[in-house]
Amino acid sequence: MDNDKQVTLSRGLFIFTAVVGALYLPLALNYTWPLFGTGVPRWQDDVNTAINGRGYALGDGSVDAVRHQAYAEHRVVLLVHTTLGALALTLAMFQFSARIRERWPAVHRWNGRSYLALMTISMLTALIFLYVTPPARHFIGPAFETQLRGLAVGTLASAWYALYAIRKRDMVTHRAWMTYSIAFMLTAPLLRFIWIGIQPVIPQHDVLTNIGVGSLILGVVAPGGAAVAFIASRQAPSDEADTAAPVWRYGAAVALAVLGSLTYTGLTSRLPEPIPHSLVAFHLVPVWISIAMALLGVARARARDNVARERQWRWLLWGFAAAPLSASLYSLIVPPDFTAADAIIAGGMDGAAIPITICFAVIVRAAARARAEGPGPLAAAETASAA
Template sequence: MATVPLPAAAAPSLRRAIMAWGWIAVVGQLLFLGYIIALYAPPLVTGDFIRWSRGGHAIDAYVPGDRTGNIQFGLHILLAAILTLGGLLQLSPRLRARLPAVHRWNGRLFVVAAILASLGGLWLVWVRGSRLNMASATAITLNAALILAFVILAVAAARRRDFAGHRRWALRAFLAVSGVWFLRVGMMAFALIGIGLLGLPKQSAQAFFAVWSFGSTLVPLLLLELTFRATGGAQRALSYGFWLLSALTAVGIAGAAALMWWPHL
């Protein structure tokens, strides 16, 4: 599975907490991948794009008469599936150690897919107009810009044979690529805990979405940077944060799987 390059003197408690969150996230990513393939792949093959509007949660997945936009959306979803699976494989230490050639070619595929998906997403938002509002469009644009920057820096580090730096940039790229997954899991966790358990008004979901549209990209990256730099007592505090994050992520995945993904698997 994917691993985080921890400081050399990382506390065992932090390693265990990150490992727990990592396995939960992998399960959630694979469920999301299955949902993408089951719902969006068959219409892309058959051309029956209208099926995307029957149960999907994407904005303007199918627009009557917009053949170019519909095809671009389908390709964008296909690239998302490639990035999800390819990213999980790319961050596997066993794959790097046992099949380095596969790691290199899968990495090249990931880079190409990330660039095409980012540019395609920008086209869908700013040319096709597939956006909720300007705030969400800005959040998507920020996400795409970070993905492009991270994959370029990951490639540059690999060419310099700076493999430690390469792995760090690759992790940043994968977390940014996973922004759409973090968005859904976070929104579902808020709905179940914030609204369902704590009784917050349903209207609060809109405010949370406005914040989490940016947070789904920036918060995972912030936690990664803290993990890179944590020492001493900060590692212990961070381990508690990862255990809490594991619980929140599990709740969000369970809710998303039950209410959004599983019906299409």
């Protein structure tokens, strides 16, 4: 990929984060105000009501119905979480701007530090909220709680690791894990867009079930999106010594994905009423779309004899291919007080991120090592922009 395409992708990420952040920022900021006084408008619920009707937005099985008491009891914790989370996300979009990085590196640095501070307090308050409140009384409640805990820890760990990397002047690792952290932060608005936007497609679901739907989708899309953005926005490290992989390896990855998909489908077919068995689709469809995308990346790299790029897509393919089996295995290691249904849903929400993140880490490490061993023109440009 040439420099022009990288700038285009960087701008694309900037615009995507800006649009998502701008649309959601007012709703997030306003969310807790009604908890401090009567008569204050509730913009998120108003938007949801306007699109899907009052029954969906505020009736049985809505966030309001099952969480209002917990939110009211811990309104200060929630206020800090939502306000600082919204501000952190606003700052995050500027980190993708290549122009700011290049022309005003000090702005990039101070913006990054502010993001880190706001995000850290927002995630810690999210963890405090989860610690002091029981899960929502709904079949997705316990599983969703495990995903939120994982998200908070993943967002914190990736951003602080990115800081550690830049202190060691490791630009590749820094950018990669900042992208990962911001992708996790973006799950907050994206989840709301899904639970508000998907209702016309599956009108039989209540809001909480659609939060489950969104969580299953984002369990694949958030870490996978960060990995795809990282690969697509960088030149592959040159590695002439390597040769193209034999085709059977791709067949093996697809076979693993088929095995995992059948196993996880078998598990979800045991979910008791009223849990819809169709939930499995919201895990498997994003997984298979991601697999197709990785295979496309492989095919294009092979067509160009770009062995290093092919290897990056192949590693990511393994992450996606292992996701359904990881979801099935994760169902076995959840807390002992979980029911079988809690465990199976938690597997779908949390399991995919594990192999995708491991493969992402391997890709980043190889790219960082290659850059440290022999800086090409791209690395030199990156060093200049970071100075």
